[in-house]
Amino acid sequence: MKIKLALLDGDGNYLSRLASALTGRYPDKLELYSFTDAAAALAALESSRIDVFIADSAFDIDAGRLPGGCGFAYFVGSADIASYKDSPAVCKYQKVDSIYKAALAIFSETVSEAIGIRADSDPDVRALVFASPAGGVGTSSAAAACARSFASAGKRTLYLNLEQFGGAEPFFAGDGQADFGDVIFALKSGKASLSLKLESCVRRDPSGVFFFKSPKTALDMAELGAEDMKRLLRELKLSGAYDSIVADADFSLSERSVELFRRSSELVLVSDGSELANAKLARAFRAMELLDRGSGAALLPRAAIFYNKFSNKTGRMAEENVRTIGGAPRYERAETEQVVRQLVGLGLFQKI
Numbered sequence: 001m002k003i004k005l006a007l008l009d010g011d012g013n014y015l016s017r018l019a020s021a022l023t024g025r026y027p028d029k030l031e032l033y034s035f036t037d038a039a040a041a042l043a044a045l046e047s048s049r050i051d052v053f054i055a056d057s058a059f060d061i062d063a064g065r066l067p068g069g070c071g072f073a074y075f076v077g078s079a080d081i082a083s084y085k086d087s088p089a090v091c092k093y094q095k096v097d098s099i100y101k102a103a104l105a106i107f108s109e110t111v112s113e114a115i116g117i118r119a120d121s122d123p124d125v126r127a128l129v130f131a132s133p134a135g136g137v138g139t140s141s142a143a144a145a146c147a148r149s150f151a152s153a154g155k156r157t158l159y160l161n162l163e164q165f166g167g168a169e170p171f172f173a174g175d176g177q178a179d180f181g182d183v184i185f186a187l188k189s190g191k192a193s194l195s196l197k198l199e200s201c202v203r204r205d206p207s208g209v210f211f212f213k214s215p216k217t218a219l220d221m222a223e224l225g226a227e228d229m230k231r232l233l234r235e236l237k238l239s240g241a242y243d244s245i246v247a248d249a250d251f252s253l254s255e256r257s258v259e260l261f262r263r264s265s266e267l268v269l270v271s272d273g274s275e276l277a278n279a280k281l282a283r284a285f286r287a288m289e290l291l292d293r294g295s296g297a298a299l300l301p302r303a304a305i306f307y308n309k310f311s312n313k314t315g316r317m318a319e320e321n322v323r324t325i326g327g328a329p330r331y332e333r334a335e336t337e338q339v340v341r342q343l344v345g346l347g348l349f350q351k352i
Contacts, residue, residue: 003107004048006033008041008055009075014092021096030100045070051110052103054090063087071106079177091177098175101200105178108186108196125237126244128352129260130306131251132270133284134277138308139270141336142328143248144171144209145343146268149350151208155243158202158236159211162249162260164221167214170336174203174211181215187228194235202241210242226259233263253287258297266352267302268325273315281305285320304352308343325352 005022009015019034033048035041038059045053046067055061056075063072063086073088081089090102130143140163147159161168161180178201186197202210215221224232236245249260251269261267269284271277288299305318307327317324326348331339343349 002029002031003103004031004033004051005103006035006041006044006048006050006053007075008035008038008053008059009092010036010056010058012036018092018096018099022100025096026100030103052106054103054106056092057084057089060085061087069110071110073102073106095175098177101176101178104196105182105200108193108200111193111196125242126265127233127237127247127263128244128266128268129247129249129264130268130270131249131257131261132277133251133280134271134274137270137272137277138339140166140171140248141339142268142270142306142308142343143246144168145340146349146352147209147211147244147246148207148340149344149347150244150246152344153350156241157209157244157246158242159209160236160245160247161211161214162221162224162247164250165218166248166250168211169214171340172203172205172207172209172211174205176201176203176213179213179215181217181220183212183232184215184220184223184228187232188223194231195239198235198239199241224256226255229256229259230263233260251284253291258291258299261299261302262297264302266304267299268304268306268352269322270306270308271318272309272330273307273311273317273327275316278316278318281318282320285322306348325349 007015015034015036019032022030023032033044044050050070052071053066054073054075066072073090074084075092076084076089077093079091079094083089088106090099128146130139132139144159147157150157159168159172182201183197186194201212203213204210236242247260269281271281291297292300304323304325306325309330310327311330328343328346331342
């Protein structure tokens with residue numbers, strides 16, 4: 001389905017360049033209409049059944065009189081402006097990909113979508129979850145390195161940070177205005193098309209890894225329930241946008257976490273091999289074993305151990321009969337980026 005996008009701007013040269021860039025970049029996703037005259041643009045909205053209308057802030061548009069089902073925003077000159085005249089604002093001086101995603105986000109608010117899980121068969125998308133019952137063992141660095149490793153091998157990879165207080169920002173950067181809080185709102189409210197919201201919010205790092213910027217407040221993450229997790233993962237898989245999903249999550253046996261673990265291809269538990277970490281790991285395995293017996297969650301068959309920050313002098317491998325992916329040493333005095341690069345260079349994640 002193509003989105004019918006109408007643009008209104010008094011600068012004909014800018015409009016021509018933008019229209020050319022958008023149609024060249026998204027020929028299968030956009031049907032573009034461009035205007036320098038407000039009366040002509042408004043007349044076309046209903047006759048052409050425009051989905052999204054973006055007008056320069058120099059024009060005074062009565063958004064309340066636009067046809068039903070037509071999303072609207074103003075073009076503004078700064079990315080710091082979120083709204084203008086009580087309507088959403090889109091910075092006109094940004095990359096064409098960002099303008100497309102802004103239009104997609106507006107469109108997602110105007111189309112309806114069934115709230116339930118779609119009945120399509122589960123697509124063959126690999127989903128790995130990195131978690132650890134032991135803190136401070138570099139779980140997030142390992143997950144980020146795995147995502148980069150997959151992307152470097154040509155796999156379309158999404159890094160999905162689901163930690164309460166974590167985020168993708170220490171590892172990845174990319175253009176965009178939306179964050180994961182917008183995805184959570186779409187999940188909870190049902191007021192927007194989730195599939196379109198996911199596409200409009202995702203960003204891409206120069207390494208090729210896709211990611212969502214963390215919500216503005218960590219409290220937003222607490223809103224995600226088990227059903228939300230199920231729907232989120234289902235929609236990400238059905239989108240066809242990714243070959244692999246690498247989730248970075250807190251280790252918990254809450255209903256939400258168990259739902260995440262159950263829907264993973266592999267559950268990678270990270271440990272540094274210390275006595276304390278191995279003791280916590282052992283307790284986690286016992287708890288998962290009980291869950292598997294009581295509910296058929298099948299967590300243990302998915303489990304594997306990755307040893308990070310491992311010391312040959314003080315570290316010990318866990319006694320549990322669980323597959324080991326490999327290990328990495330502690331990189332002393334190394335910055336986050338350096339650690340991730342070193343982990344990628346080991347080549348261990350290509351063997352998962």
